[in-house]
Amino acid sequence: MESESSKTRRDFLRSGLVSAATVPALPNWLTTTPAEPQTAPPKKPLLDNHRNLFNGDTCTFFYNPELWQPEDYSLKTVANPRTGKLGTKPVAVGGPFKASAIHRFVDQLADNGIDTFVINANANRAWYPSKKFPSILDGYKRGDRDFFRGHAICQGIREPEAVEEFLDNFTRFMDRYQDLIDAGVDWLAETAKACRRRKISPWVSIRMNDMHGAANPEGSFFNHPLFKQQEMRLQRAFYGFQSQTDRQGFNFEKAEVRAMMWEQIREVVEDYDYEGLELDWWRQPLCCEPNASPETIAMMNDWFRQIKALTQRKAKKTGKPYPFGMRIPGSLGALKAIGIDIVTLCREGTLDFIIPGGYWPTTWDMPNDEFRQQLGDRVTIYGSIDDGANSLTTQNESGTIKERMRYISASPEIVRANAAGKLATGVHGIEWFNFFCTDQPNIPGMRADYTALRNIDKLSFLRGKPKQYCFSTAGAYFNPTPFEQPAQLPASIDPFAQRPFRLAMCAEPTDQDLELVVQVVLKAGDKPVHLPVSVNGCWPNLKNESTQKLLFPCGPLTHLTPDHVGYKYQFPVSLITEGWNKIVVENQSRATITVFAIEVAVCPKTV
Structure with a gap:
C-alpha cells in the first residue's frame, strides 16, 4: 500500500491564519509619484561567482535534527502522553535545538561545492524572531498545543x-525554534554567520504569497494579521475546479499589502548580513487580480524598482554587490496578467537574475534559450532543480514502499541529467530547491545525496557520467495551472499514429562505451503489437525489452508499480544533440495506447 510518508511535504506545511490587525502606516513612496526606471549597467560579472545556489526554506535546519544534531536527537516512535497510544510514525525527539545544527548543515553545503545559500526567511509571517514584523511564534508559550490547533484543518x-497527534508532533517541532529564541539565537542571523565562516555567499529569499495557512485565514497561526481582512485578499485568482482556498492570497493592488511586504523585505535587507535578495513568486504565483490593467502593471513595476533601489543602497553601504532577482514560473504571459512584468523588469535592468522553475516536481523542458531572446542580455538566468522527478508512481521491488513522486536528490543520475539539460539551453548556473525534503519522510534507504551537489554547474564535469532524464507529467497536485509548464505526458496515441516529444539534453562523448536507453512507460492494460521509437530522426527502432525495473534506482525505489509497464530501447549515444532532442513514439497497433511517461538514460553500454 502507498506510504503515508509520500504526503509528508504537502501535509506538513500546507495552508493559513490571521488575527485582528492594525493597518501599518504607509511609507512616503507609496503615496508619491512613481520613481523613474533604474538605469542599469551591463550584466555584472559579480554573478560569475554565483553558479551553484542552494535554496533552503524556513524549516531547512529543523526538519531532521537527528541528522544535524545527532548527539541530542534520535528517531523514536513515542506514546501519546494523554492516551498512551504509540504514534503512527517515528519522530525526532531530544534537544534542546542548538545553533550548532545550522553550522553543520552549512558545513555540508560548503563541503559539497555550494557557493551561494539562498535562505527563506518567511511564509505568511516572518519565521525568524523579527523586531519589525509579525513573527510565527508571537504570543506562543512553550507547550501550548492549542496555539497550533487552528492549523490542523489547513493540513x-x-x-x-x-x-x-498532529498537535503533539507540531508542538515538538516548533519548540525547536523556541529553543533558539530562549538561547538568544536568531536563526536567520546565525545562517549568515555560518555562511561567512565557510565563505559561502548568503542570500535571502522572501516568499511573496505563501498559502500554507489559507484554509483557515482567521485561525491558523501561520498568517499575518492583515490576511484575515478579506478585502486584502484576491477574489478572482481561480477558475473552474481550482481550489479557491489556495488562490486567495494577498492582493498587491492594495497599498496596505505592498506596505506590509515592504517592511518584511526592508528588514532582511537592511538589518541582516545578507548580500543578495530573491523574491519567490512560486510560493505562490499570486499578486494582483488577473488581467491586470496597464496602470496596475506600471504600479507594480515601480514597486519592484523601489526594492532594487533598496538593495543598491545596501550595496553602497557595504561596498559589496547585492543582486536582486526572482524565482518564478516559466509562464511569463500569465505572470504579466497578474501584474509581474518580467520582460520589462529584465530588459531595463531592475532584475539581476531570474530562476524559472516548477512548483514541486522539477521541469525538464523549460525554454531557457527562448527566455534569453525575450529578456535580453542584462539578466542572468538560473536553472532550477526541484526535488520531484514527475508524477510517475514507483516502488521498491516488493511493493512495501510506494511513492507518488521520486525525490530526485536521492538519485545522482537524475539530478545530473536535470542540470545538464538546463545548462545545455544556456543557463548561467543552478539553484537547488527542496533538496533536503528527501530526508523528511524518513523512508528506509531514502536519503538526500549531498555529494550530488558538487560541480553540478559544469557541463564539462557532467558529460560522460551516467544520467537519467525524465519527462514532466501532468497531475492535479503537480501542475498548478496556468503557471506550470504544460506537460507533454500522459499522451494517447491512436492506431498507426505517432507523437513527438521534446527534451533538453547535453551531448555526450562517443569514445567512452556509453549508450542511450529510452524507456516508454505505458498503462499496464495496453498491449502494443509494434511500438517503434526514434531519436532525432533515426530509423525507428522496434526492438525493445519489457521490464518493470527503473533505468536507475532512486533510493529504495527501483520498480514501476503494477499499473504500468516499461518498454526499453537501446540507441547509440551519438544520436544525442546539444540542447533540444526529439523522441518520436509510434503506435503500429490497432488499439489506442497511453504513454504515461518516458525515461531516458545515458549509461555504460551493455552487450
Missing part, C-alpha cells in the same frame, strides 16, 4: 485523534 486533518 487536511479533521479527525479528533489525528488532530491530537
